[in-house]
Amino acid sequence: MVAMTAMPDVLSEFETLVSQDKPWRLVVWNDPVNLMSYVSYVFRSYFGFSPEKAEKLMLQVHHDGFCTVRSGSREAIESDVQAMHGFGLNATMTQGA
Amino acid sequence: MAKAFKNGSKGITGTLHSAERKLIRELFSDLIEMLEERARLHQLPEDIDPLYALTGMRPESMDLPPIADPALARLLPDASDDAVAAAEHRRLTEADSIAQKVGRLREAQLLLETDRLVLDKDAATRFAQALNDVRLVLAERLQIRSEEDSARVAEVLDASEVETPEEYMSLVYNLISWVLDTLMGALMDAES
Numbered sequence: 001m002v003a004m005t006a007m008p009d010v011l012s013e014f015e016t017l018v019s020q021d022k023p024w025r026l027v028v029w030n031d032p033v034n035l036m037s038y039v040s041y042v043f044r045s046y047f048g049f050s051p052e053k054a055e056k057l058m059l060q061v062h063h064d065g066f067c068t069v070r071s072g073s074r075e076a077i078e079s080d081v082q083a084m085h086g087f088g089l090n091a092t093m094t095q096g097a
Numbered sequence: 098m099a100k101a102f103k104n105g106s107k108g109i110t111g112t113l114h115s116a117e118r119k120l121i122r123e124l125f126s127d128l129i130e131m132l133e134e135r136a137r138l139h140q141l142p143e144d145i146d147p148l149y150a151l152t153g154m155r156p157e158s159m160d161l162p163p164i165a166d167p168a169l170a171r172l173l174p175d176a177s178d179d180a181v182a183a184a185e186h187r188r189l190t191e192a193d194s195i196a197q198k199v200g201r202l203r204e205a206q207l208l209l210e211t212d213r214l215v216l217d218k219d220a221a222t223r224f225a226q227a228l229n230d231v232r233l234v235l236a237e238r239l240q241i242r243s244e245e246d247s248a249r250v251a252e253v254l255d256a257s258e259v260e261t262p263e264e265y266m267s268l269v270y271n272l273i274s275w276v277l278d279t280l281m282g283a284l285m286d287a288e289s
């Protein structure tokens with residue numbers, strides 16, 4: 001972790017502007033129905049993730065209850081959510097951290 | 098009894114026997130009916146602005162009603178915790194999502210007209226999506242809400258011991274889960 005030595009001097013209007021541009025996140029939620037093999041395959045085939053990365057994210061969903069799979073523009077994440085619903089995964093979009 | 102899906106030189110192959118195929122096809126039909134009933138709510142009034150009529154887009158003032166059936170809601174979930182964002186996403190994408198799901202379910206129904214299935218990767222993925230949609234609906238009817246519920250349902254494996262409709266539904270759910278799991282194994286194999 002990097003220690004901050006001074007507070008940045010930022011105008012409040014600027015902060016508002018920045019918060020509107022915060023990226024959107026695609027969150028996939030755990031459920032007791034979708035098979036682990038299925039979720040892992042969806043991550044591989046739809047996002048093009050490596051088998052290792054797909055497996056890691058799938059296990060994160062399974063153990064933590066959810067996982068941010070990726071972030072991006074509102075349009076991109078909207079279309080990801082729709083695709084995840086097409087696969088029957090529980091997914092939502094959310095802005096910021 | 099069904100045979101596991103495998104990846105081989107001809108593509109992804111698997112076998113489902115007549116009684117299993119009949120049963121799963123009926124389930125595909127039930128889902129198509131549920132989705133098409135919802136699709137009828139999407140019809141725009143005849144006196145609507147021709148621009149909307151032409152594009153099929155819904156005006157902002159015409160959000161869709163919430164889904165009452167939890168099984169249908171599981172197929173078409175909210176895209177956001179934020180109610181306004183969820184309603185907007187639904188207004189813009191739901192008709193399209195329904196059409197895609199119905200298309201895959203119809204394709205899957207046709208595939209089950211023969212015992213032996215031979216699929217390429219894309220067709221196998223769409224078949225997996227259709228099977229998974231059936232699982233989601235059965236799981237909702239069986240009230241699978243936790244890992245414990247899931248374990249309870251997974252215990253029903255012996256057809257000769259099935260007595261109640263719920264046990265029968267559990268048996269069907271387990272059969273489809275097994276078929277899907279073998280299909281995912283074959284798909285993973287085809288991918289690597």
